Amino acid sequence: DIQMTQSPSSLSASIGDRVAITCRASQSIGNYLNWYQRKPGKAPELLIYYGSHLQTGVPPRFSGSGSGTDFTLTISRLQAEDFAIYYCQQSHSYPFTFGPGTQVHIK
Amino acid sequence: QVTLKESGPALVKPTQTLTLTCTFSGFSFSTSGMRINWIRQVPGKALEWLARIDWDDDKSYSKSLKTRLTISKDTSKNQVVLTMTNMDPVDTATYFCARETTVTLAFDSWGQGILVTVSS
Numbered sequence: 001d002i003q004m005t006q007s008p009s010s011l012s013a014s015i016g017d018r019v020a021i022t023c024r025a026s027q028s029i030g031n032y033l034n035w036y037q038r039k040p041g042k043a044p045e046l047l048i049y050y051g052s053h054l055q056t057g058v059p060p061r062f063s064g065s066g067s068g069t070d071f072t073l074t075i076s077r078l079q080a081e082d083f084a085i086y087y088c089q090q091s092h093s094y095p096f097t098f099g100p101g102t103q104v105h106i107k
Numbered sequence: 108q109v110t111l112k113e114s115g116p117a118l119v120k121p122t123q124t125l126t127l128t129c130t131f132s133g134f135s136f137s138t139s140g141m142r143i144n145w146i147r148q149v150p151g152k153a154l155e156w157l158a159r160i161d162w163d164d165d166k167s168y169s170k171s172l173k174t175r176l177t178i179s180k181d182t183s184k185n186q187v188v189l190t191m192t193n194m195d196p197v198d199t200a201t202y203f204c205a206r207e208t209t210v211t212l213a214f215d216s217w218g219q220g221i222l223v224t225v226s227s
Contacts, residue, residue, distance in 0.1 A: 001170070034213040043203060043217035044154070055215065087154060091212035095169050096144075098154040 002026050002090050006099035012107040019075040021102045023088035028068045032092035035064055035073045038101075039084045047086075048073065078104075109133035111143075111204050111218035118224050119194050129187040129204030129218060136162055136182050140209040143187040145178065147200040148220075155200075159207070160187055196225045 003026035013019050023033065031051035036044040046055045048064035051071065061076040075082055083106050088099040115127035129143060136143070145157040158178040159167045168176050177190045187204060201222045205214035 032212060034211075036214070043205075043219055044214070045217070046211075046213050046215045049211040049213035049215075053211075055213075089154070089213075094156075094159075094167050096156045098156070100153045 001095055002029060002093060002097050004088055004090055004097050004099040006086075006088060006102050008102060009100065010103040010105060012105045013078050014107045015078055015080060017078045017107075019078055019082075019104060021073045021086050021088075021104075023066075023071045023073070023099050025069045025071075025090055025092075029090045029092035031067050032090055033064070033066065033071045034089045034091060035062075036087045036089065037082075037084045038087065044087065049091075075104075080106075109206060109216040111206060111216055113202060113204050113218045113221040115202075115221055115223065117222060118226065120227050121195055121225060123194050125189075125191045125194050125198070125223060127189045127191075127202055127204075127221065127223075129189070131185050131187070131204075131206070134206070136180065136185065136187075138162060142207040142209065143180070144205050144207055144214060145187075145189045145202060146205055146214070147202045149197070149200040157191075157202075158189060194225045199223065199225045 005024045033051050035048040038044040052064045063074045085101045085103045087101050111131045141162040144159045148154050160178045175192045180187045201220040203220045204218045206216040
């Protein structure tokens with residue numbers, strides 16, 4: 001199975017900050033990397049698919065980059081509603097696997 | 108609007124079989140490229156993919172849970188059912204169903220999730 005890691009595991013940031021979360025795959029996955037946001041008590045929501053494609057309805061302050069084994073989710077200007085847990089997930093091969101998550105806290 | 112909703116028991120006893128139903132609307136599961144997946148999250152752990160069924164009835168299972176899982180669909184009822192046998196307290200988790208398409212290979216719509224507790 002492809003193992004996914006994320007860093008940092010948590011971070012504190014202020015409204016308006018630029019935030020970057022990294023995800024690493026244990027082997028090359030091309031661009032088959034998706035990002036999700038999860039808020040307490042709610043289901044995950046797809047933000048980015050295939051590495052850098054913004055899901056319909058997701059604000060453009062979210063962006064994804066990377067390929068191969070190293071990927072980054074960037075939030076250009078953090079908003080109050082962005083405080084959540086972010087997960088990466090590879091869709092290169094089954095079983096699809098998720099990273100452990102990065103929790104974004106309010107500073 | 109695409110919606111999915113999980114239903115099933117909130118509590119099961121060890122060794123029992125869990126049956127979860129995902130009822131969906133807003134899309135046709137007969138459409139080429141549609142997939143429904145089951146994913147779970149044990150408290151404090153990462154999301155874990157369990158199983159998938161495609162519009163053409165192709166199926167795929169988690170290798171570690173393959174012997175315990177069965178996924179099926181009833182397209183006429185807009186439902187996908189997951190059964191998991193021999194439940195154990197370590198299977199206590201929130202179970203989600205999620206739609207995937209072969210275009211994005213991503214889970215673009217999720218149900219709210221159902222917390223299943225395994226306890227005697």
